[in-house]
Amino acid sequence: MLTLQCPYCGVWAEETELHAEGEAHLKRFGPGSSDDEFESYLFMRENPKGVHFERWRHSNGCGKFFHAARSTTTLEVFGTYSAQTLEPPQDIKDKISAKYPNWSWRDFS
Amino acid sequence: MSKAVSALSGAKFAGFATVTETGLRGMITVRGDLASKEMAAAVKSATGAGVPDQRKVSVGDKGKVAWMSPDELLVVVEYATVLDTVATLTTALAGSHALVANVSDARAVFEISGEGSRDALAKLAPVDLSKSAFAPDEIRRTRIAQVPAAFWQTGDSCFEVICFRSVAQYVFDVLRLSVTNGGEVHHLV
Incomplete structure (x- = not known):
């Protein structure tokens, strides 16, 4: 059972109180973008074996979206953080680097 | 009616x-900046309670106030007084970016x-x-x-x-x- 701490209300919420909302840090390409950009925004998703960044929603709780960094293989959670950001906070990246020195995920490492 | x-x-x-x-119970959803002076004054005049801390409930002489999310409160009062409370809150928050909605029913x-x-x-x-x-x-x-x-x-x-x-x-x-x-x-x- 996955347990994540909601950064907005501080509750340690287990999976059934949350809703998975797909990949984190997607950049939206809308009108005026090229077909390739739009296709990659719409369809192309990471499917890593290891470090992953996800968007979750505390749906049976405060209702806020937040981001989580975790490993898809060990289910280890490196941390959760506010969704009002364009990249993971440094302390979470440091925590991942301590465990997986050569990790990379899209443009982050 | x-x-x-x-x-x-x-x-x-x-x-x-x-x-x-x-x-029946009077319940009012209030959204806005919980840290603002206007919010504190509005909640105080409506219920007698202060703005609660994260995940807390504060109790006043006219009702209680529950923390729902970083920008949302639930004001709980007697059903009979809910319309008056809505009016008090709406007037007090008129100048700020806020929402007051009667959700009792x-x-x-x-x-x-x-x-x-x-x-x-x-x-x-x-x-x-x-x-x-x-x-x-x-x-x-x-x-x-x-x-x-x-x-x-x-x-x-x-x-x-x-x-x-x-x-x-x-x-x-x-x-x-x-x-x-x-x-x-x-x-x-």
Whole structure:
């Protein structure tokens, strides 16, 4: 059972109180973008074996979206953080680097 | 104007704890900047209570205020005074970016009382309800079985559960099942 701490209300919420909302840090390409950009925004998703960044929603709780960094293989959670950001906070990246020195995920490492 | 009735007209069931639908309750959703002076003044004048801290409930002479999310409060008052309270809040928050909505008739309220109330609730929600973990002045938004709900303590072994009115019968049914004699867990102290 996955347990994540909601950064907005501080509750340690287990999976059934949350809703998975797909990949984190997607950049939206809308009108005026090229077909390739739009296709990659719409369809192309990471499917890593290891470090992953996800968007979750505390749906049976405060209702806020937040981001989580975790490993898809060990289910280890490196941390959760506010969704009002364009990249993971440094302390979470440091925590991942301590465990997986050569990790990379899209443009982050 | 037609006479307002609560979802289950005071339905009641007694097992090892007692579940009661408490009838009509005034509830107002207030959204805005919780840290602002205007919000503090508005909440104070409407209920006599201060703006609660994260996940807390503050109690005033006219009602109580529960923390729902970083930008949302729930003001709970007597049903008869809810329109006056809405007017007070709306006037006090007129100058700021805020929302005041009367949600009284969209909700149902249940009371679970008795020695086993902690056990009964813990069976239905993914929450640590032991006395050391769940503070007396805390509100927890979570789920009851399959539907969203929130609850707080009104006494040592007495809880109030709020849920959407449309699922009132469902929530009453699962609570009734949970307090049925023979279902005691005796785990929480």
